[in-house]
Amino acid sequence: MIIGGQSFVSSAPAFSNDAKKLLVCTGNTISVFSTSTGILITELEGHTDRVTSVVVVPVSGPVSKFMSFCWTSSLDGSICYWDFSSAELIKKVKATHPIISMVIPHIGCDLNDCSETESKLYAFVSTEDTSKPIDQLKALRGEVHLYNLTESRRVGGLLCQTRKPQIMHVSKSGDFIGIVNKQKAYIWQIPDTKIRVDQVKRIRLHHTKNLTTLAFHPTERVVAGGDVTGRILIWRAFGGKKFSKNLLVTDEEERPGVRGDDDAEACTTWHWHASEVKFLVFSSDGVYLYSGGKEGVIVVWQLDTGKKKFKPRLGSPLISFIDSPDPVLSCISCADNQIHLLKMPTMEIIKSISGxxxxxxxxxxxxxxxxxxxxxxxxxxxxxxxxxxxxxxxxxxxxxxxxxxxxxxxxxxxxxxxxxxxxxxxxxxxxxxxxxxxxxxxxxxxxxxxxxxxxxxxxxxxxxxxxxxxxPHRDAQISAIAFRPGHSMAVSSSLGGDFKVWINFSSICQEGQMHEKSGWRCQSVGSYKNMPMTATAFSADGSVLAVAAETVFTLWDPDKNVLIAVIGITIATICKLSFVAQSEYLVSISRGLKPQLALWNLSKMSMQWSYQIWVEAISTTKDGSQFAILTSDNASSEARKRTRKREEGGIILLFDVQSPIPLATWRVRKAKGGGIAFLPSELSLEPSENGTNSLLAYINGDHEYVIFDPLGSGEIQGTRNNRPNQVSCEESGHIGYTSVYGELPQFDSKKETAPDVPFMPMERPWETIFAGSSHILPPLTKLCSTFLESLLERRPTLKEQ
Incomplete structure (x- = not known):
């Protein structure tokens, strides 16, 4: 069984501590990609529903390259702790409801090193209470809970309730968390010691429009919010009074831009986006603010002056922006299911991960x-x-x-x-x-x-x-196009009442230098009683052309464009034709108020059998006598109004032309707008269970798919992708300091003997190691130890001698 087609952008991804890996939420799994190659390295499998959050445990110091732990949350109501370098599930915490979003303030604490006297590791989760009716007008389905991850238990009561579950945001320092709810922003100050729900202080900031996102400044009491109209609000020095005294703030002093009794010293409004702001992210130094939305443009705002720069033409609406521990690498998630890795500060796309x-x-x-x-x-x-x-x-x-x-x-x-x-x-x-x-x-x-x-x-x-x-057909719409097997010929049918046969021709010009010209031209035109031509198909050998004319289908000689036969009358307009069993049979599909699936015997020129069912898609085996259809549920009109179009279920039925009784059936979800296809088994690295030559692929209305053996014993639900298409190890790439200045010399601190060659320091290294723009270089705390080590000569101690 092979599954795929998951969304890469349903939740924000996360970088590893060395910025060499990117953890992406893909359906029920977490996919780990290499940032240097964009290739899948491994997958974390353990959740039974869609993963909604991934939080990497940050570690400072030289051991950070060896630390590869993360926390994940899911709609299955669980929080998992992983070692993603070995794809090992270490711990699972069970929640009471599906988790929509999760943040972990002060996550620098290692789970294994937390003693009883030290601070515990806490997670704030936004959940959806599914026990409350979704159609109830004032039902508070969104809840914010606190969980002690060290002890795997829930702490205290509710932190907040909302009509719908909201995405949670956290500051880099871990001191603040927040959500947006309609025209308000809720912000909590988180203590760095033992947390109790009743001790967490909250403030509210108001706006006149519905807010969509939130972002905290990395070092200062500054928070930015985006709204549905494209405006960005910057609240400065927020929460100074409420967090300390928990009292209402009075307007004793003038506070420009601040509404009502909001606890902030000033509020500034910027406006460039024409629609809602999807994300807001402060740069690591807090000098810039990144914003994006439907326009497909990253806007870089200078926080002090409000001046802006742009990164245009990303080709799709933007969803999220994530910076990495490496200051020259970031990533942007787009609505077309692509993640672009960006080289900062130019924001040049260096690699793309495309779903x-x-x-x-x-x-x-x-x-x-x-x-x-x-x-x-x-x-x-x-x-x-x-x-x-x-x-x-x-x-x-x-x-x-x-x-x-x-x-x-x-x-x-x-x-x-x-x-x-x-x-x-x-x-x-x-x-x-x-x-x-x-x-x-x-x-x-x-x-x-x-x-x-x-x-x-x-x-x-x-x-x-x-x-x-x-x-090509005057002002009429084209209903179908079919290529003739083994020939440079195609046929297009039109609702205007005709079909055209197109051929690919080549000619050689002899004047001057010889060169070849090729193109397509119309060879012939056909029609049947001026009826709309709604479908077309070629036989397997290309000798017969079938064209549907509303409720009948016609057979033609494609070379001479001569009508051979007119067969049958269906109860509704035919929208799909497909030959099966070496073109001895023809399957027609009709939709509308009276849908129909009909199998026609071409040797007898009559209908073999039929069903009155709605068929979404059909696929036939290449050399056999079998075909499969995808049907959607025949729900009533009232039920369809209550159900979203793409959530309708359906059934896959496998038929043989000799019998109207299905050989096998499978129940599927989201069948509306889906499709099926027979694929050669040799394309898969997994052998077929019964030695059959064809596998069956089903893709649903959300473009999630599964490939399985139609005659095997496996079931569609619960299958995983066991195909070994992951790379065993990632390619080493140069990012950060090495991408600009090259690799630094490596020193072995565990070497027991002194080097045979006298120590020769690099000539004047201080003139080049810190050269370059300050916004590109890593921080001094990262370079200082390496720089000092390059100037010192290691000598053996008395113990080593």
């Missing part, structure tokens, strides 16, 4: 057919549409991006109304050709356009544009 593209919402105004993704069965790849006018080629077996092709030459625009999008993607059977359809919606009734593009490439995932055809 599968998340679902793309097609405009409601588009009435034609569209395909959110498409499989290429022989290679185990899936192509997905994205909202930045590109398509992604993703390897299902490796759970990683292979390539990305830009379909429309447009920059990312953070607008609510999508007017241009990729509607259809089709690959040729051998993967050497690709066809796409991009649609421009009309604005005030003008400017609508449909563009058909053909692409050619040497291998799958790497294509160059070959031909652009504007309005």
């Amino acid at each position: 599968i593209k998340l679902p793309f919402s097609f405009p409601d105004l588009h009435e034609g057919s569209y395909k959110e993704f498409s499989f290429h069965n022989d290679s185990g790849l899936i192509t997905l549409c994205a909202d930045d006018y590109c398509i992604q080629f993703f390897s299902l077996f490796d759970n990683m991006q292979v390539s990305q092709v830009q379909i429309c030459a447009r920059n990312f625009q953070p607008v609510d109304d999508v007017m241009v999008f990729v509607a259809l993607i089709t690959l040729s059977p051998d993967g050497s050709m690709m066809s796409t359809v991009d649609v421009r919606l009309p604005e005030e009734g003008l400017g609508a356009a449909v563009t058909l593009k053909f692409w050619s490439g040497s291998r799958i995932g790497e294509y160059s544009l070959s031909t652009v055809i504007y309005e």
